[in-house]
Amino acid sequence: GENVGLHLPTLSVQEGDNSIINCAYSNSASDYFIWYKQESGKGPQFIIDIRSNMDKRQGQRVTVLLNKTVKHLSLQIAATQPGDSAVYFCAEYSSASKIIFGSGTRLSIRP
Template sequence: GESVGLHLPTLSVQEGDNSIINCAYSNSASDYFIWYKQESGKGPQFIIDIRSNMDKRQGQRVTVLLNKTVKHLSLQIAATQPGDSAVYFCAENMYGNKLVFGAGTILRVKS
């Protein structure tokens, strides 16, 4: 049969605005979460990570928030730039070394 591709949600923001990308993860036992950025023709690029004993972590222009109660993760990008345009994935480490990826969100930055 014919496989149906994922219809990724798209977030469009104006250059200079803040972006918030959301992710719902699946397993309450997951203890480690990573946000990746994927540009066209490239592999997932590490942005920031957070462990389950934290609820917030900040990097350069990025902040990750973790809400374990509702199994929700968000990535905030401050002062979004055209170079931030990409697909963003959250990934959870459920056990061992395996990462489980979310479906992804397309971020489009308008100049």
């Protein structure tokens, strides 16, 4: 059979600890950078975004950091919970009104 995310990088985190998921992007002209969460058998779900002229944005238990100098994006999840287990994708939104996805990371939670 086939396993979803078989070749994805995996991050294993102890429940209650903070998680940091990283992503490198290539298109400096994107207007927004976005993080999506994808659970097994479901479509991607919007988590948080950051406009290209910002460095940091905080949500509920999540923080996104943008480093335009090195074209790096990160997602920090505070106090990781079992429900956070999923594949996380970074994505870019361009003026052409479309979202382009980057690489994914599988987050697994250790009890």
